[in-house]
Amino acid sequence: MRHSPSAQIIDFRGNLFLVDCGEGVQVGLCRSKIPVGKIGHILISHLHGDHCLGLVGLISSLGLGQRTGDIVIHAHPDAERIFRPLFDFFCPNLSMNVVFEPIDTTRHTVIYEDHALKISSIPLHHRMPCCGFLFEEKPRDRHLLIDRCEELGIPFAYFQGIKKGSDWTDPENGKVVPNELLTSDPTPSKKYAYCSDTLYAESIVPLIQGADLLYHEATYEHKDAAKARDRGHSTALQAATIAKMAGVKKLVIGHFSAQYLTDEQEKPLLEEAKSVFPNTVLANERLVLEV
Amino acid sequence: MRHSPSAQIIDFRGNLFLVDCGEGVQVGLCRSKIPVGKIGHILISHLHGDHCLGLVGLISSLGLGQRTGDIVIHAHPDAERIFRPLFDFFCPNLSMNVVFEPIDTTRHTVIYEDHALKISSIPLHHRMPCCGFLFEEKPRDRHLLIDRCEELGIPFAYFQGIKKGSDWTDPENGKVVPNELLTSDPTPSKKYAYCSDTLYAESIVPLIQGADLLYHEATYEHKDAAKARDRGHSTALQAATIAKMAGVKKLVIGHFSAQYLTDEQEKPLLEEAKSVFPNTVLANERLVLEV
Numbered sequence: 301m302r303h304s305p306s307a308q309i310i311d312f313r314g315n316l317f318l319v320d321c322g323e324g325v326q327v328g329l330c331r332s333k334i335p336v337g338k339i340g341h342i343l344i345s346h347l348h349g350d351h352c353l354g355l356v357g358l359i360s361s362l363g364l365g366q367r368t369g370d371i372v373i374h375a376h377p378d379a380e381r382i383f384r385p386l387f388d389f390f391c392p393n394l395s396m397n398v399v400f401e402p403i404d405t406t407r408h409t410v411i412y413e414d415h416a417l418k419i420s421s422i423p424l425h426h427r428m429p430c431c432g433f434l435f436e437e438k439p440r441d442r443h444l445l446i447d448r449c450e451e452l453g454i455p456f457a458y459f460q461g462i463k464k465g466s467d468w469t470d471p472e473n474g475k476v477v478p479n480e481l482l483t484s485d486p487t488p489s490k491k492y493a494y495c496s497d498t499l500y501a502e503s504i505v506p507l508i509q510g511a512d513l514l515y516h517e518a519t520y521e522h523k524d525a526a527k528a529r530d531r532g533h534s535t536a537l538q539a540a541t542i543a544k545m546a547g548v549k550k551l552v553i554g555h556f557s558a559q560y561l562t563d564e565q566e567k568p569l570l571e572e573a574k575s576v577f578p579n580t581v582l583a584n585e586r587l588v589l590e591v
Numbered sequence: 592m593r594h595s596p597s598a599q600i601i602d603f604r605g606n607l608f609l610v611d612c613g614e615g616v617q618v619g620l621c622r623s624k625i626p627v628g629k630i631g632h633i634l635i636s637h638l639h640g641d642h643c644l645g646l647v648g649l650i651s652s653l654g655l656g657q658r659t660g661d662i663v664i665h666a667h668p669d670a671e672r673i674f675r676p677l678f679d680f681f682c683p684n685l686s687m688n689v690v691f692e693p694i695d696t697t698r699h700t701v702i703y704e705d706h707a708l709k710i711s712s713i714p715l716h717h718r719m720p721c722c723g724f725l726f727e728e729k730p731r732d733r734h735l736l737i738d739r740c741e742e743l744g745i746p747f748a749y750f751q752g753i754k755k756g757s758d759w760t761d762p763e764n765g766k767v768v769p770n771e772l773l774t775s776d777p778t779p780s781k782k783y784a785y786c787s788d789t790l791y792a793e794s795i796v797p798l799i800q801g802a803d804l805l806y807h808e809a810t811y812e813h814k815d816a817a818k819a820r821d822r823g824h825s826t827a828l829q830a831a832t833i834a835k836m837a838g839v840k841k842l843v844i845g846h847f848s849a850q851y852l853t854d855e856q857e858k859p860l861l862e863e864a865k866s867v868f869p870n871t872v873l874a875n876e877r878l879v880l881e882v
Contacts, residue, residue, distance in 0.1 A: 304618055305648075323648040324615035327595055330849075349651050349681040353644075357596075357614045360640050382680060389673060390640040558621075 304585055305350035306496060306555060308515070309334055310435055312417050318342045318358075319433055319494050325354035326361045328585065337367050341412060343419070344375035345496060346405070346430035347382065356386045363394030370397045374411050376429050377402040405431035408507055422507050424498035427532040432495035434507060442483035449482055490591045493548070496555050499529060500538035502545065511548040512591045515583065518553035521568055536569040540576035554583030595876055596641035597787065597846060599806070600625055601726055603708050609633045609649075610724055610785050616645035617652045619876065628658050632703055634710070635666035636787060637696070637721035638673065647677045654685030661688045665702050667720050668693040696722035699798055713798050715789035718823040723786035725798060733774035740773055781882045784839070787846050790820060791829035793836065802839040803882045806874065809844035812859055824848075827860040831867035845874030 305322020309329070316338040318325070329336050339362070344352050355373070362371060373379060380400040387398055403411055403421055406429070412419040415438070422432035441463035449459065454468055462468060468477040493508040496517035508514055518540075519533035528535050534542075536553055543551040553573055560566045566582055573580040581587070596613020600620070607629040609616070620627050630653070635643050646664070653662060664670060671691040678689055694702055694712055697720070703710040706729070713723035732754035740750065745759055753759060759768040784799040787808035799805055809831075810824035819826050825833075827844055834842040844864055851857045857873055864871040872878070 304615075323645065324595075324618055327615055347680070349648055353648050353681070354614065357640055357644050382677070386673070386677075389638070390644070 303554075303556065304328055305354070306345075307354065308494065309339075310492065312435070312437075314338065315340060315417075317412075317419070317435075320345055320351040320496070321354040321358055322350045323353040323357075326357045329358070330361075332586070336362060337365060340369065340372065341419075342371065342373045342375075343411070343433050344373065344379060345424070345432060345494070346426060346428055347376055347378055348428065348497070351497075352379070352383075355383055356390050359387055359394065359398055360391040363391050363396060365395065367396050370399050372399045372401055374401045374403050376405060403431060405429040420507075422493065422495060422504050424495060424504070425501050425532065426497045426499065430497060432493060432498065432504070434511075435490075435492040435494075437489040437491070439489050440486040442479070442486045445482055445484060452477060452482075454482075492591050495542075497533060499532055500534050500542070502542070505542060505546045508542075508546045508548065511546065513550050513552065513589060514543050514546065514548040515552045515554065516542055517555035518569055518573060519555050519557050521572055524557075536572040537576060540573035540580060543573075543577040543580070549579065550589075551577050551580040552583050552587070552589065553580060594845075594847065595619055596645070597636075598645065599785065600630075601783065603726065603728075605629065606631060606708075608703075608710070608726075611636055611642040611787070612645040612649055613641045614644040614648075617648045620649070621652075623877070627653060628656060631660065631663065632710075633662065633664045633666075634702070634724050635664065635670060636715070636723060636785070637717060637719055638667055638669055639719065639788070642788075643670070643674075646674055647681050650678055650685065650689055651682040654682050654687060656686065658687050661690050663690045663692055665692045665694050667696060694722060696720040711798075713784065713786060713795050715786060715795070716792050716823065717788045717790065721788060723784060723789070723795070725802075726781075726783040726785075728780040728782070730780055731777040733770070733777045736773055736775060743768060743773075745773075783882050786833075788824060790823055791825050791833070793833070796833060796837045799833075799837045799839065802837065804841050804843065804880060805834050805837065805839040806843045806845065807833055808846035809860055809864060810846050810848050812863055815848075827863040828867060831864040831871060834864075834868040834871070840870065841880075842868050842871040843874050843878070843880065844871060 304324050306320040307322050307325045308319040310317040310319060318339050321342055406423055408420060408423060410418060410420045418436045420434045422434050424430045424432050444459055444463055462482050465479050467479050468482060491511040492513045493511045494515045495504060516539035517534055518536040520528045520535050522535040522537035525535050539553050556566060570582050595615050597611040598613050598616045599610040601608040601610060609630050612633055697714055699711060699714060701709060701711045709727045711725045713725050715721045715723050735750055735754055753773050756770050758770050759773060782802040783804045784802045785806045786795060807830035808825055809827040811819045811826050813826040813828040816826050830844050847857060861873050
């Protein structure tokens with residue numbers, strides 16, 4: 301095994317979400333200087349060991365500190381039956397509660413939502429129930445054309461409504477100024493899709509359409525497509541095909557088989573993906589991408 | 592956390608024994624190129640997560656290969672209750688059997704023995720039932736003084752018995768040649784003691800007397816002796832005191848608290864230990880020592 305098991309941190313405006321939690325995550329996170337105390341939600345794609353065996357160690361570490369806010373683990377309903385007894389045994393005096401939120405991995409459904417972010421499941425096809433995760437930033441406010449507003453003498457108190465899309469009605473003469481004259485389009489909202497582990501599945505394309513970034517597993521080269529299919533995995537070519545069909549902006553491939561032992565041996569995976577989708581990069585333990 | 596959780600490989604003439612199995616062991620072992628397939632026995636000192644949470648991942652990896660020989664896990668009786676369901680869930684198709692052998696951590700007792708090696712438990716004092724492990728090579732054969740034996744015309748068939756200590760009786764004249772004229776002393780047998788996690792406990796001194804190598808935990812500097820005692824740990828000074836009292840040849844200290852963040856910060860632990868027992872070294876992930 302060349303790479304550590306799966307884990308990604310999604311930093312959304314300072315709130316951290318951990319996606320999958322393979323063995324060794326607590327050590328990796330500590331070494332990376334990521335402020336683990338800011339992890340509020342952990343999303344587990346499926347209950348294979350390489351995606352969740354780091355949970356006990358991580359929860360144990362988090363619960364040694366001053367943290368009091370809940371940790372929410374979103375995972376297949378079996379997760380609580382498996383992990384609750386382990387938390388009880390190995391982490392008996394946690395400073396916070398651990399809450400399990402079951403995911404129906406067979407449906408595209410919202411699993412987390414706040415004022416600015418929505419996370420939904422992406423049903424995947426693997427050897428066991430499994431889903432990916434779609435992070436969608438909610439539409440941002442429109443940009444105020446501040447000079448125009450001041451020319452029209454619009455009071456400051458109305459600015460928030462105008463940024464949300466309201467027109468302006470001058471109270472003195474009843475004249476309506478349409479919103480598009482007062483604002484410009486907002487900064488586009490960002491969209492990130494995590495798809496691992498999965499067979500090649502075109503069913504996910506509509507869900508991840510236009511994503512700024514797609515992480516898609518690419519366990520094998522396409523010459524091993526039969527092996528990939530048997531084991532519920534994808535090839536680099538298949539990952540790139542999904543990226544192209546979905547018109548995403550950038551593709552990260554990862555979850556490479558242990559048969560790829562060196563950087564050199566991983567190159568064909570990248571070349572294969574790039575032949576279909578040029579803006580592809582290889583995942584590694586230290587990859588940091590801005591969306 | 593600066594260091595990976597606890598794990599040591601004891602290579603005894605090519606047979607590998609794993610002592611403790613903290614999270615991430617499978618990745619660490621693979622990267623170290625240690626032939627993990629040669630691990631037959633795993634010894635777990637106690638059931639704190641940092642000493643056993645790597646078991647599921649390791650067993651899963653071992654059981655993916657061609658391995659068919661049993662893996663024996665020697666651990667507190669609770670281990671099977673905790674880990675068997677995890678092996679069943681996460682490693683359902685192992686190529687080998689996993690056997691649990693319960694250890695009575697309160698007694699100094701033999702837990703493994705073959706023609707050349709004996710491993711026994713060392714009762715320790717920690718916050719939960721815990722024991723160390725004493726590896727003792729059995730007495731080796733005496734060295735044959737081959738020229739002397741040939742001068743006396745001793746047939747080859749008798750050599751094995753003479754190496755085991757037999758005298759030689761000349762069948763022609765009944766004259767007895769005592770063994771000490773036919774052999775010299777054997778290569779001294781080696782002895783290694785692993786003591787973690789534990790309070791300062793002089794009760795272990797007779798058991799580890801004269802060991803070639805002692806690994807003793809040293810979680811804190813002695814200025815934190817009260818904290819060490821509260822948490823069932825030792826200080827570097829205490830580890831060195833045990834080494835000195837037991838007259839061991841070399842001491843390795845490890846299991847440093849996460850409060851020591853750099854090589855520089857660990858130096859005082861070494862200096863403190865060396866002030867009492869000069870032949871001390873600091874453990875790290877890559878330390879390899881010949882006994």
